[in-house]
Amino acid sequence: MSETPPLRLTNTLSRSVEAVEPVATAPDGRPLLRFYSCGPTVYSYAHIGNFRTFLTADLVVRTAAALGWAVRYVSNVTDVGHLTEDDVADGAGEDKMAKALASKEGEQFETVWDLARHYTAALVEDWHALNLLEPNVRPRATEHLREQIEAVEGLVERGHAYETDDGVYFHVPSFPDYGKLSGNRDADTLVEGTREVVRDDAKRDPRDFALWKKDPGHLMQWFSPYGWGFPGWHLECSVMAQKYLGETIDLHGGGEDLRFPHHECEIAQAEALTGQPFSRYWMHTRFLQVEGEKMSKSKGNFLTVRDLTLAPEDGGREDWGAPLDPLALRLALISGHYAKPFNLTRKTLSDAQKNRQRYVDADAAVRDALDAGRPGDDVLAGPLDVAYGEALAAMADDLNTPVALAAALRGAGDVLKAHRAEPLSGASARTARAFLDHVEALLGIVGTGAADEAAPEDDGLAAQVEALLIQRTEARAAKDWARADAIRDELDALGVDVMDTPSGPQWKRKD
Incomplete structure (x- = not known):
């Protein structure tokens, strides 16, 4: 083609199809697309509806690369904090990971950590089977608790969050733009939708959602300035997106079920914390029947x-x-x-x-x-x-x-x-x-x-290599070059060649 076309996507934020225009450039001068797409909660095997959404993200990366752009692509793994009643901002019910461990299928695992590792490895295997490109970073919620706790502290200091005996909550009225992505701006409607699942009478507003849940009996817990507990589901993605892509990213994607409340809450947390726009474009994959x-x-x-x-x-x-x-x-x-x-x-x-x-x-x-x-x-x-x-x-x-x-x-x-x-x-x-x-x-x-080429036969090597690649990418992002080199030596000892590409590290077995 004589002229490279622009990349146009349906922007949920503006309700229109727009040309995506990255602000940053790669070191070689190419436009740099900073892209975050929500990954799965690893309590079971991801279903084909999940993979329809993951494939949308994969096609964004592939198309941007075909247009001559550089891409920094992050897709997370949720391994704590996602509750079963998640259709309202402050969901209730059981943690999906803990519920899965107590199920018949979960009987094969000794701990919830074993369950998370198993289904994360299965995700990567299915990911490769469907020929999806590896993200530059595949961060896990449980590996970013420090950053999440720091974000909670920052929101409390700025007056956007408060502590009760049961947790720390984001105060929705403190963020006037809440609802701009989903259109759910009517306070009365939101209150009505949350009334049945509100569990903390000390909440200042029924719409407020948990950033930290105090629960010393939870299967996965960490110590914070607010006591033993675990983070709210919405917190992880905004924190990890900004850690690896910056305060303002170009594009955020996910399934349409995440538009509200998950992505709406992400926006509120991120923008209340930094005072900057969180993502300039949002895209959502519609449901699969x-x-x-x-x-x-x-x-x-x-x-x-x-x-x-x-x-x-x-x-x-x-x-x-x-x-x-x-x-x-x-x-x-x-x-x-x-x-x-x-x-x-x-x-x-x-x-x-x-x-x-x-x-x-x-x-x-x-x-x-x-x-x-x-x-x-x-x-x-x-x-x-x-x-x-x-x-x-x-x-x-x-x-x-x-x-x-x-x-x-x-x-x-x-x-x-x-x-x-x-x-x-x-x-x-x-x-x-x-x-x-x-x-x-x-x-x-x-x-x-x-x-x-990178998808080998299933002998356990894939999961081991992918885990090391994630650690190496994170070490490089932190400029910990010694650690990155040490991980590369481990990969070499496993008989693996690693190729750093614009779409992330790729690997194959040595000949």
Whole structure:
């Protein structure tokens, strides 16, 4: 394409599609997108609705990189503080991690910490299976308690929070902009919505939400100036986003269920603490339905990545066609526009499997032709240039995946059509190789990229490496170069090569 298009996204804050314009630049002069996207609470396996949201974030990173931007991408792991009644600002109920430990599935774990480690490792495995790029940082809430406690102290000092016998609360009336993201500005409505779950009669306003919960009996607890307890769920993301991306970030994403109360509370905490805008743009992925209904275990349509990609003897759902090619599942989950509700059906999965096979066949044809090195003209340059240009333009236009996927599939079809007509020349094969590699970098559905190479067989190495990479990234962010070098030596001893890329560290086993 002759001109690089702007990246336009649906900004929840302005209720309009806007061009995203990063303020910062990378050391090499490229625009630097500072992007935070909420990750899961690791009390169980992440379901495909979660991964639809994670894939939206992945496509933002890929599209920004394809446009020539640098990206600093952070996606967290919630491993404490997320309560079961989370649809209001000051949720109640049990901590989801503690509840999971007490469940039948939790019987296999000795402690809640073991449970968190297990499901975090499972998240990373599923992440790689669907060919998602690794974030630059994947911070855990439990590893950032100091920063969260300091934020609570700062909010108390500034008059935005207060202590009771049961906890520390953010005082919503102290922040007049509360509600600007979700539109929930009506105080009476918010009070009515919280009345049934308010547990502390000492709260100054029913809308106030907990920053710190005093609970010396909680399974996961820390000492703070306010006593033994644990942080509120909303606190972690604003604190970790600002730690790794700065006081004002460019873009914050997540599922539409997080718009209120989680993201609304994040804004209040961050902006009350710093006096600066928290995130300039907000994007939210709409809900996923399965066969026209909300996912529910009682309805039998609650699906995880493993349900669809593992063989039946390993736990896969045969009634859903398992085992599916993981990249076919990826293709299915991104086939609907992120800003619209999406209905996943068995036909969607079947169609995605067929389309995925076209990329497999095109890739095989190109590999054979490159090995053969036949003479002849390049008959693919024109159509493939147009196809990729249309795909990139569509992704830049609010991640229009239906149009982008159609253009990419047409290009794969052009490769196969030319291959069937006569054996591809070396020149055509090189053009086709570049096209498929560009599609892989943009959409992640061909399976030839770094993330695909970095996903080894499941022998426990992946989780160990990912944990070390997170520690190394955090050490580098803190300019603790000695620690970063020591971690790299550990990775080298494990037989792993690490590549630092604009989208974060990638790794593979040594040859």
